[in-house]
Amino acid sequence: MAITMCCWRCNADRPLLTDEEYQQVFRVSFMEQIRKYREETGMGLRQAQTDVGAAALATYERITGFKENNPFALYHHRLSLYGPPCDKCGKPLRTPAANFCAACSAPRRHANV
Ligand SMILES: [Zn+2]
Numbered sequence: 001m002a003i004t005m006c007c008w009r010c011n012a013d014r015p016l017l018t019d020e021e022y023q024q025v026f027r028v029s030f031m032e033q034i035r036k037y038r039e040e041t042g043m044g045l046r047q048a049q050t051d052v053g054a055a056a057l058a059t060y061e062r063i064t065g066f067k068e069n070n071p072f073a074l075y076h077h078r079l080s081l082y083g084p085p086c087d088k089c090g091k092p093l094r095t096p097a098a099n100f101c102a103a104c105s106a107p108r109r110h111a112n113v
C-alpha cells in the first residue's frame, strides 16, 4: 500500500510508492523507456515523453488512486528516497542520510548494532 504524506518537493500530500510499486511504474528508468520507445516508434522526444509519461501516470493512478499530472514528479514519489521514519513523530526523514527530522527536528537515532 502506498503511503500518503506531504511531499516537500511538491509541497502537497502525495502517495509515495514502495520500491515494489515503483518497479511497476518504472520497470526501467523513465529515460530508458523513452529511448526505447523512440527507437521502436520513431517518435519525437516530446511525443515520446508524453506517451511514456502517460503510461507511468496511469500505473501510478492504478496503484495509488491518485491522479498525478507530471510524470517527472513520480521519480521522487518513492518512499525509500525519504529515509526511515523519525523515532519521535514517525514521519519519514526527508532523505536516507538525514541526521535530524525535518518535521519535529528530533535528532536521528542511528540504529547501530
Ligand atoms: Zn512530490
Ligand SMILES: [Zn+2]
Pocket (backbone or CB within 6 Å): 086, 087, 088, 089, 090, 091, 101, 102, 103, 104, 105, 106
Ligand atoms: Zn520527527
